[in-house]
Amino acid sequence: MLTRRTKGDIWFDLINYLFLGGFTLMILYPLYFVVIASISSPDRIFSGDVWFWPRGITFDGYRRIFHEPTIWIGYRNSILYAAISAFISTALVIAAAYPLSRKDFYGRGGFMFFFLVTLFFNGGIIPTYLMMKDIHLIDSMWAVILPSAVDAFLIIIAKTFFQELPEELREAAAIDGCRNLRYLFSIVLPVSKPIIAVLVLFAVVRQWNGFFDALIYLSDGDKYPLQLVLRNILIQSQPSGNLVNDVDTLLAKQRVTELIKFGVIIVAALPLLVLYPFLQRYFVKGVMVGSVKG
Amino acid sequence: MMVAKKREAIPAAGRGRLKRVRANYELYLLISFPVVYFLIFKYWPMYGVQIAFKDFSASQGIWGSPWVGFDHFKRFFDAYNFWQIIRNTVYLSGLNLAIAFPIPIFVALMLNQLRQQRLKRFIQTTIYAPYFISTIVLVGMLYVFLSPSSGLVNQVIKLFGGEPILFAGESAWFRPMYIFSSVWQETGFSSIVYLAALAGIDPHLHEAAVVDGASKWKRILHIDLPGIAPTIVVLFILAVGNLMNIGFEKAFLLQKDLNVDVSEIIPTYVYKIGIQRAQYSFSAAIGLFNAAINLVLLYIVNRSAKKISGNGLF
Structure with missing residues (x-):
């Protein structure tokens, strides 16, 4: 130029x-x-x-953090919730998106409408809460995993991806007697790693960073995800007794609390930091597809 | 949007239809899982919205509770803090939109002018990162930096001989904290879409403009900006459509008794009334009222955007 x-x-x-x-x-x-x-x-x-x-x-701050059981419990819960969410969310999104991507799937317009409506209308906090109460999921780990597991927006992204796979591939497989499900599992999914990565990462980030569902559905501290444990330390400045109980004066306590805050910020961000190279690559892709279609 | 797909020719008789369904029965089996999920977790709550017009009691259930019409809505409109909550919601959201919406566009235009690819990539990597920080950690960082005793910001203020400010406890600082942290967290990530749109602009336009002696600034104004205008319009529609949909999380975390006069917005109020005080019907009515305004807003913005520029969402 x-x-x-x-x-x-x-x-x-x-x-x-x-x-x-x-x-x-x-x-x-x-x-x-x-x-x-x-x-x-x-x-x-x-x-x-x-x-x-x-x-x-x-390294006093980190030493205290590592000896604090609530943080470990939160960590363990968050990892567990993120893993299960990633699996459920990805499976459900693919189960919706793959049929919708098929031109020979009779009724796809109707199904699409059924999913898309939820982007514009939803019950809101309270009716959702009552539904959760009715199906007895409150104060269980499913309350944190299920309500936000699938978003119609993700179905659109995945459907767009599947639509771009060459039609000839399926025709060839069909001639060889490969039926729908086997085709999906043995041919489509292996070439769909990028979109699976997007779906898994979306679910993991949402679960790792979210606290709303845990806030309204969980009361048992042993089930708290890391973010709610952090809330007590970071926002309410109430580190549980163990973190600072060996510190004598109030002033010193306040100072140690500040130190711990810096430490937990790092500890909480660490998993996503490790994932960051992938996040950057796949999230950018997801955002782009979403913005074109959404 | 996606719904209006071209109808494929449907075989004449119902038997053909049945045949097509049967041939792909596995696909129906597959899609039944998400359908059941959506029925339970999305449509059931929609059905439950009717409690906004009822006096919900747990013993009678959603269906059995008596109708009361618009009583809960009236009660909300007549509440002493009705206008305050509406004003807070609109003000916070509007201010956030006015400030946080244009910045990513500007950043994308500027980044697009960088020639050094490695520098560009470094900047992108850095400015996308805060997007992945959780709201709790973000607010925690705000508090740490703004702490009156140890916070960096107050250290600087003291350095210049000022009095430390109690940011977290003053109403006047709630909105600036909210908006600044949004800009800090989301600008980079929001710029991605614009960068993608800029990458799609025909490079010949720029080459021709350079030959004609157009400066970089001129090219931004006359090539780049018009080139990404459709993207801007679409995102603006979405943003305005979501004006009343402002997130619960950050406002809730930044809320203290001391700043509740500006930080009480519809979602935090619904949480307080519904979850904490268990007035289900009343808070469902407030939530529904909010959602209704939102839909109307989205519709109006979309209509006017179509009229003005020919670009609309639907």
Whole structure:
């Protein structure tokens, strides 16, 4: 391409670098600060010493977090819920999307309408709550997994993907006597890894980060997902006794609590951080397909 | 949208139809699972919406409870805090839209001008990341950074000789906290769609404009912006259609007794009345009222967008 930079363009580039640089820094710095603060001495944080490097390095915060049973229980629950959600959500979405992607599926318009209606109309919080009560799921792990397991929006994304598979593939398989279900399992699914990844990641992220269902349906602390445990520590500043009970003065307690907050932010974000390369790749894809069709 | 698919030629008699269904019986078996799921978890609550017009009591059930017409709606309209809640909801949502909607467009336009692909990728990787932080952690971070005793922001204020501000406890700071954190968390991710739209613009247009001596800024204004206008319109419709659909989570977490006069919005109120005080019918009515406004809004915006630009959703 021709590069004919006008004087205005040089100014433009300069301002652009400044803007994007500033914006990126605004995103990055708080994340970075949480990391360095989580290993800094709480006294140094309080006196405003911690800016660019950790000061008075201590792993006391993490030590306390790792010895706290509620966090471990929350962690275990969240992993369990995320795994089951990923399985159920993906299975149900594919079970809806695959038939809908088939042109020879009689009644697909009607089925599609049946699913899509739920994007515009829903019962709302209270009627959903009463339904959950009626089927006796309240205070069980299914209350956190099932109500939001499937979204019609995901069905659209998956259906779009399946529609793009070549029709000849199925015709060839049909001639070889491969029936619908076997075709789906042995031919379609193996080539559908990208869309399965999108569905699994959507479910995992939603389950890992969500707390609404747990908040309204769960009362048994042993079933709390990590996010609700975090809420007590981060938002309500009420770390359970074990976290700070060896600290004497109120002031010191407050400081240790702050240190723990930085630590749990890292601990909570860690799984998604590990998944981040995949998230970036597949979420971007999902958003794009969704935006074209949605 | 997707529903209006071209009808395929249906074989003359019902027998042909039956044959087609039978040939694909496995597919019907497959789709029956999500259908049952949707019937229970999506349609059952829709059926339950009628309690908004009834006096629900657990012993009589949804069907058996007596009708009371619009009583619950009237009670809500007459409530002393009705206008306050509506105003808070519209204000928070509208302000959020006005500020958080244009920024991703601007960021995408600017990113699109970067030549260095590695730098571009680094920036994208960084600014998408906050999207995956949970609301609880996000609000926790806000509190940590804004803490009057140890928070970074107040450290800076003190450094310049100011008085520390109790952000979390002042009504005036609720909306800024809410909106700033939205911008911080969502801008990067929202820019993806616009970047995709920008990638779809014909590069010949830019080449021709360069030959004609158009500056970068001119090209953004006359090529890029018109090129992504349809995308902007669609997303704007969705955003306005969701104006009254503002999320429960963040407002709920940022809410304190001290700022409840601005932080009480419809979803938090429904939660309080319905889940905490178990006034099911009353809160279902408030929820339904909210949903109805939302649908009307979506319809109006879609209509006017179609009229103005020819781009609509439906």
